[in-house]
Each structure stands twice: as structure tokens, then as C-alpha cells.
Amino acid sequence: MKTILFPTDFSDNSMHAAQYAGMLARRFDAKLIIVNVFSNVISLGTDLNMINETTLLEEQLHKNSMHNLEIFSGKVFLSTELPEVQIEHQLVYGFVTEGILEMANAMNVDMIVMGTKGVSNVFDKWMGSNAESVIKAAKCPVWVVPTNAQLTVPQLFIYAADLEEDEVSATKTLLDFSVPLGATCKVIHIQNYFDKDLKQKSAETMADLSKEFDGNNITFKDLKRNEIVEGIETYTRTHKPDVLALAVYDKNIFSNLFNSSITKHFVEESKIPILIFKKEKL
Incomplete structure (x- = not known):
């Protein structure tokens, strides 16, 4: 078990699941790769001003996503106490499911760990079509971590x-x-x-x-x-x-x-x- 991929949306439950992923990384002596999938803004016109505005918006969204990812990764680093060389973060462009799968395949990860919120108004974001598609299509095992799952080593x-x-x-x-x-x-x-x-x-x-x-x-x-x-x-x-x-x-x-x-x-x-x-x- 060399590499664990952890997709995040920066939510509280995502942080909880990241701590679980960190616990697994520590026990398996595996690298933990935290990934956030950033979706590009689609321009709705060909007007030069509109294209420029879209580009500026994309740059701002990219900056915000990277900033949030760095903050999230820093919190994971502190909470899991993993060595610095054992944790990294990546920002990926595209749709959520495809971005996760492409990263998993490109880095040949051994496992994907994903957090879930359970049935709620925001369920579709992570345990709806995106997560279902990841679980179906992933070549590697997927470890699903529900809200409030115990952060203890499985026995x-x-x-x-x-x-x-x-x-x-x-x-x-x-x-x-x-x-x-x-x-x-x-x-x-x-x-x-x-x-x-x-x-x-x-x-x-x-x-x-x-x-x-x-x-x-x-x-x-x-x-x-x-x-x-x-x-x-x-x-x-x-x-x-x-x-x-x-x-x-x-x-x-x-x-x-x-x-x-x-x-x-x-x-x-x-x-x-x-x-x-x-x-x-x-």
C-alpha cells in the first residue's frame, strides 16, 4: 500500500474523513495525496470582453481553490501528524468524477478514501452520482468513510x-x-x-x-x-x-x-x- 488518494470538498465531514485517511496512511506507511477538483468556467459568448471576464473569473476561482486546498492540507498535516514528505496536495481541472479517476489512474494509487455526508440536501454532491461513479469505475479499492466514523485503527x-x-x-x-x-x-x-x-x-x-x-x-x-x-x-x-x-x-x-x-x-x-x-x- 504505497499511495492513498483523498478527494476533498473542504467540508467539515471531509476533514473528518481526511483524518481517517491519515490514520490509514500512517498504518500503511503510504503517501496521502489530497486532491480538489476545480471546474473551469464556461464562457457563454465570443465577445472579447466576455472572454476576458471569464478568464479573470477562472483565475480567481483557481486562486481561491488553491488557497483553500493549502489551508485544508495544512490542517490535515497538523491533525494527522504525518511526516511532511508523506502528504501532498493537488488541484485538478475538470468534472469531479473524471478528475478523481484521472488522478487515481495517473498516480496509480492503491486506494481512494472518500468521505460521505449521508442522506441530506447536499447528498448529491459527494455520495450521489459523483461518488457512485468513482466507486463503479475506480480500478483501485475505495474506502468510504461516513460522518462521525470512529477515528480508530480497524480491528x-x-x-x-x-x-x-x-x-x-x-x-x-x-x-x-x-x-x-x-x-x-x-x-x-x-x-x-x-x-x-x-x-x-x-x-x-x-x-x-x-x-x-x-x-x-x-x-x-x-x-x-x-x-x-x-x-x-x-x-x-x-x-x-x-x-x-x-x-x-x-x-x-x-x-x-x-x-x-x-x-x-x-x-x-x-x-x-x-x-x-x-x-x-x-
Whole structure:
């Protein structure tokens, strides 16, 4: 884990999430790159005076954005106590989603950490289409930090596996995050199968995973519940994880997952941070 990208809108919750990102950067010994995406002003005419006014406005907006970014980065530097060489800031031109993704790809970051405000009048700005698009399109894992999430090092990850595609690689990715933090992992599969063959296959897959990762600080549990979403929610309420992990492997399937009650509860409403990463196809 070498580089963490943190997009900011300079809000209070963004500062809270930045402190969480700083905590991760310290534990992973990773560089923290704070980025603000600055949108250019579009001129509505070809008149020379209007073009000049647009240019002046763009220059002022750029100056203001850089000023705010420097202030924000300074606060993050002081609050996280990261070494100066371990934190930097970048101002990017363009649309928010594209700017974040382009920066992530250009710098080949290992993770994007994003703050959310939950459901509110300003929800669309960060956890609406922009953040949803980032999570869908990012090549690297995305760590979503809700408002008021605890700023403590995660000690328990719960990974809700669907046993689709390559769960071995997904579990290895989970351990890439949990092991450096000294955290325990619980992999659960909530199934509502009525078919005996499917139930048997599910049990065998979980048993195989348990054997594959024997010796690691990780357990596997196959649970029968009538309703999958409610089952995951109940399990997380009972076991109180510090992070809920979800793996996705296809845009269409991810879209279904993203609009489900799982994501609505844990991303929009929960105080539990969520780690979302891509899963390889078999």
C-alpha cells in the first residue's frame, strides 16, 4: 500500500474523513495525496470582453481553490501528524468524477478514501452520482468513510461474500488491508437457498476457503437467513465490525448491489466505513 488518494470538498465531514485517511496512511506507511477538483468556467459568448471576464473569473476561482486546498492540507498535516514528505496536495481541472479517476489512474494509487455526508440536501454532491461513479469505475479499492466514523485503527473486518467469481483473490485482497492493521476478518455468506444442492455447494465453498486460508486471522461462516440484506445487517449489528467489505466484479452486478438495501443502509446511513474492491472473474 504505497499511495492513498483523498478527494476533498473542504467540508467539515471531509476533514473528518481526511483524518481517517491519515490514520490509514500512517498504518500503511503510504503517501496521502489530497486532491480538489476545480471546474473551469464556461464562457457563454465570443465577445472579447466576455472572454476576458471569464478568464479573470477562472483565475480567481483557481486562486481561491488553491488557497483553500493549502489551508485544508495544512490542517490535515497538523491533525494527522504525518511526516511532511508523506502528504501532498493537488488541484485538478475538470468534472469531479473524471478528475478523481484521472488522478487515481495517473498516480496509480492503491486506494481512494472518500468521505460521505449521508442522506441530506447536499447528498448529491459527494455520495450521489459523483461518488457512485468513482466507486463503479475506480480500478483501485475505495474506502468510504461516513460522518462521525470512529477515528480508530480497524480491528474487525466483516466481508459479505456472495460466493460468485473468484473469492480466493477477493479474500487475499481483504487480507492485504487487514493484516497490516493487525485486524481480524470474518467472511460471511448469507444464503436463502431452498435447493439442497446449492446449499451443499455453498457449504463446500466456504469449507474450501477456510482450508485455503488456514493460519490467517480469518474465519468463514455460512449463514441461512430468509432475507439476505436483513441477514447481513443483523450480523453487523451483532458483531459490530469496524469495516464492512464488499467485492464487485461486474458493472451491471455492481449497479444492482449499489442500489440495494445493503449499500443504502451502510453507505447512506451507517456509521460503519465500507471498503469496496473489485473481484476477479473465474
